[in-house]
Amino acid sequence: MIGTYLFHIGSFGVPSMGVCILIGAILAVFLSWLLRKKSALDWNDAVVDAIILAVLLGFIGMKILYWIVDPGVFKTAFADGFFAGLLNLITQGMVFYGGLLGGIFGIFIVSRRKKKNFFEFTDLMAPCFCVAHAFGRIGCLLVGCCYGVATGETTQFGLCTYGGACAVPYPRFDVYGNQVLDELGNPIITMRLPVPLMETIFLLLLCVVLVLIFRKEKHLGTTTGWYLVLYAIWRFVIEMFRGDVTERGGFGGLFTSQWISIGILIAGVVILILSRRWKKGEPFVVFHEEDLTVPKPEEAKKSAEDKETVEEQANEAVAEEIGESLGESLGGDEE
Numbered sequence: 001m002i003g004t005y006l007f008h009i010g011s012f013g014v015p016s017m018g019v020c021i022l023i024g025a026i027l028a029v030f031l032s033w034l035l036r037k038k039s040a041l042d043w044n045d046a047v048v049d050a051i052i053l054a055v056l057l058g059f060i061g062m063k064i065l066y067w068i069v070d071p072g073v074f075k076t077a078f079a080d081g082f083f084a085g086l087l088n089l090i091t092q093g094m095v096f097y098g099g100l101l102g103g104i105f106g107i108f109i110v111s112r113r114k115k116k117n118f119f120e121f122t123d124l125m126a127p128c129f130c131v132a133h134a135f136g137r138i139g140c141l142l143v144g145c146c147y148g149v150a151t152g153e154t155t156q157f158g159l160c161t162y163g164g165a166c167a168v169p170y171p172r173f174d175v176y177g178n179q180v181l182d183e184l185g186n187p188i189i190t191m192r193l194p195v196p197l198m199e200t201i202f203l204l205l206l207c208v209v210l211v212l213i214f215r216k217e218k219h220l221g222t223t224t225g226w227y228l229v230l231y232a233i234w235r236f237v238i239e240m241f242r243g244d245v246t247e248r249g250g251f252g253g254l255f256t257s258q259w260i261s262i263g264i265l266i267a268g269v270v271i272l273i274l275s276r277r278w279k280k281g282e283p284f285v286v287f288h289e290e291d292l293t294v295p296k297p298e299e300a301k302k303s304a305e306d307k308e309t310v311e312e313q314a315n316e317a318v319a320e321e322i323g324e325s326l327g328e329s330l331g332g333d334e335e
Contacts, residue, residue, distance in 0.1 A: 004143050017139035024135025025055065028128035031207075038215055039124045046114045050121050053106035061102020062094035069095060069249035069256045096133060097260045103129070119220040119271075119278065126227035127214060130207035137203065140196035144170055148193025149243040156240040156255075167191035193241055202234055221275035228268030236261040 005013035029051060036043040067073065073093060107125065111118040140146040149155055151164035171187040172180040180188045206227070214223045236258050242248070249256045 006142070016142040017136075020135045020139030020142065021132070024132040024138075027135070028132040031131055031211075032124060032128045035124055035127070035211070035214060039120060041116060041120050041124065046110065046116055047121070047124065049114070050107045050110040050125070053110055054103035054125070055106075057106035058099040058103035059094075061105070062096065062099035063090070065095040065098025065101075065256075066093040095257070096136070097257055097264075100129070100264075117220060119224055119275075123214055123217075123220060123223040126223050127207045127210040129227070130203045130210065130231075134200045134203035134207070137196040137200040141168075141194065141200070145244070146196050147243050148195035148198075148241050150193075151191045153243065156242075159240055162193055162241070164191055166194060168194045168197075192243055195238060195242055199234075199238060202238075203231075206230055206234075218279060219275045220278035221271045225268045225272035225275055228264050229272065232261040232265035232268060236265075 004016060006016040006019050007014055032047060032051065033043060036047065039047075041047050067089075070093065073089065104122070107121045108118055110116075111121050137146070147170050149162045150170075151162055151167055154161050168191070169189045170192045172190045182188055209230070210223055210227055213226055217223060239255050239258050239261075242255075245255075250258070252259075
């Protein structure tokens, strides 16, 4: 862990998280450019617009969800004045799921404006989300947030007690998020499970899987569906091993991100089921007309009669063919 600032240029501190997010964003854009040939979208027009709006609304979404799950930040943010408080609210604290939902909403807006298929965008950008998110987690590791349980602590639901394998040093925080210092004013270090590092590795592996699916899959929405399903399962499980319990909020025995994971998982499963109907290059429909049309009794009866007539004609044709074959065989024997 390095701290809030990666390094200083004079009195100006270069934020660790900001640098990681910037690198992740650049690599995500580059990946979308590499995958552009497998997409029907115009990268220079529609995709770039979607990226810009997704980043903007994603940032807003991350901040809003963070303020919702941790409203206590408003009590401490303005301790040093109004403008310093605004700066603290803008720069400190983010929740990924808020960014994901905000980014998806931004993509939806662009897809409507460009009159393009929504899943053409999300299939292309799902692997890119993973890259950007992975570097964001590296930023979490550097600044010391989103940490895992400490050595000897029990995970959620009493699943297990962390024995200290692969632990990394973290400063100890109180319930208000402040570092706990010893008598000499030095931070007290606690060995913790490196959850951000684990998530970085998972996200990079998920990115590879999604790229392979995107390149080979012929149905729209498949890449998006697998992204939502796999990440939701991972996020629900890894939340059990988080140690920053007081900062995340929750109800009903689950953390906020776990409830959102359940909703994301359901959405992903539905998309995967429906994606079998959505082929690339074909007009996008959620349901085909015949799936939604309830035939009238007369039409249903007529359809059943027509089906029976067709079956009878087919049976008669088969019987005639068999009869002709037998006749030819018998005739040949007589000769």
